[in-house]
Amino acid sequence: MTEGDIINNPRPARKRRMGCRPADIALEDIVRNSRVCVTGGAGFIGSHLCEVLTKHNEVVVLDNLSTGKQANLEGINVEFIEGSILDPKALEKAFEGVRYVFH
Numbered sequence: 057m058t059e060g061d062i063i064n065n066p067r068p069a070r071k072r073r074m075g076c077r078p079a080d081i082a083l084e085d086i087v088r089n090s091r092v093c094v095t096g097g098a099g100f101i102g103s104h105l106c107e108v109l110t111k112h113n114e115v116v117v118l119d120n121l122s123t124g125k126q127a128n129l130e131g132i133n134v135e136f137i138e139g140s141i142l143d144p145k146a147l148e149k150a151f152e153g154v155r156y157v158f159h
């Protein structure tokens with residue numbers, strides 16, 4: 057058995073075919089110089105995602121603050137839109153000029 061072989065896990069074979077492990081690819085290598093939207097960006101996971109994405113992208117957050125807090129985005133350069141993903145008008149505004157959406 058070699059490193060990376062996990063019994064009953066179909067992933068190792070796929071990893072070998074692709075020639076690299078998922079961990080070798082960083083988000084910032086793929087998503088750069090783009091306007092992106094993070095729904096739920098004021099939450100725990102979303103705000104950490106925003107922190108990474110703002111290094112190389114313009115980030116717009118759509119969040120209704122139902123559980124998230126704007127304080128989670130303090131010091132992170134995002135455009136914040138308070139609204140729900142269930143509101144088509146808020147979505148239209150948040151997605152304007154956006155290349156990628158992280159939901």
Ligand SMILES: NC(=O)c1ccc[n+]([C@@H]2O[C@H](COP(=O)([O-])OP(=O)(O)OC[C@H]3O[C@@H](n4cnc5c(N)ncnc54)[C@H](O)[C@@H]3O)[C@@H](O)[C@H]2O)c1
Nearest residue numbers: 096098099100101102118119120121122123124139140141
């Ligand atoms: N935190 C974890 O360890 C973990 C692990 C596995 C999966 N998840 C899943 O990932 C997602 C995010 O988790 P989290 O811990 O960051 O939660 P969170 O509550 O901190 O973040 C969710 C964000 O979504 C926002 N939101 C909720 N409804 C919305 C709506 N209709 N429109 C716009 N924004 C809305 C909230 O205000 C909040 O800011 C959840 O679906 C959770 O179940 C989390």
